[in-house]
Amino acid sequence: MSFTFDELDKQLIDLLQADSSISNKDLAEKVGLSPSACLSRTKRLKEMGVIKKFAAIVDEKMIGYEVIAFTFITLSPHNRDITNAFLAKIKETPQILECYNISGSWDYLIKIAAHDLAHCRDFLIDTLLTFPGVNKIETSMVLSTDKRSFSLPFGLDKSQDTV
Numbered sequence: 001m002s003f004t005f006d007e008l009d010k011q012l013i014d015l016l017q018a019d020s021s022i023s024n025k026d027l028a029e030k031v032g033l034s035p036s037a038c039l040s041r042t043k044r045l046k047e048m049g050v051i052k053k054f055a056a057i058v059d060e061k062m063i064g065y066e067v068i069a070f071t072f073i074t075l076s077p078h079n080r081d082i083t084n085a086f087l088a089k090i091k092e093t094p095q096i097l098e099c100y101n102i103s104g105s106w107d108y109l110i111k112i113a114a115h116d117l118a119h120c121r122d123f124l125i126d127t128l129l130t131f132p133g134v135n136k137i138e139t140s141m142v143l144s145t146d147k148r149s150f151s152l153p154f155g156l157d158k159s160q161d162t163v
Contacts (some may be wrong), residue, residue: 003048008033010154012041013050017151020054057150060113067114068142071124072106075133082133089131095123106138117141 005013011031015022022030028038045051060068075082090099090110098111112128114120124139 003050008041009045012038012045013154014151016042016051016054017154021056064115065113066116067120068145069112069114069120069139070142071110071112071128071137071139073108073110073128073134074105074136075107076135077133078107085132086134093127095127112139 008031012027015027015030024039024042025035027042028035031038033041042051075086086108087099090096090108095113096110097113100109101107102109112120112123114123120139120141124137128134128137
């Protein structure tokens with residue numbers, strides 16, 4: 001689905017991506033709208049599904065998750081029932097932060113949070129390997145995070161994108 005956004009929409013989205021806790025009054029001032037017009041536009045963007053939700057981004061180490069891992073997964077057999085059962089387990093497991101269906105040699109890529117290496121190992125063996133259809137896994141541990149962003153470069157036009 002495609003929407004046409006004007007410059008005010010783009011400014012609102014960029015500002016909200018930078019700080020979703022900004023007050024409506026401050027947001028309205030920054031884009032040059034009245035608070036009621038600003039709130040109306042923000043609500044419209046949310047109702048359209050452009051803004052999925054507002055969230056706090058928590059530092060995982062500050063709350064005891066020292067290990068972040070990415071795990072590639074292959075399912076077998078490949079059928080709708082196995083896939084649906086696997087995804088149901090993924091969605092109910094809080095340690096799995098993200099899950100992507102990917103192309104290539106693997107079927108899925110998941111991001112896992114664990115307290116330490118032993119906790120990660122136990123999660124992989126005792127939990128993930130028991131999920132329906134999981135046939136093969138390969139896990140890589142994050143050694144450092146050199147860039148992490150949750151903001152899409154929405155305000156840029158395509159000619160400004162770099163490859």
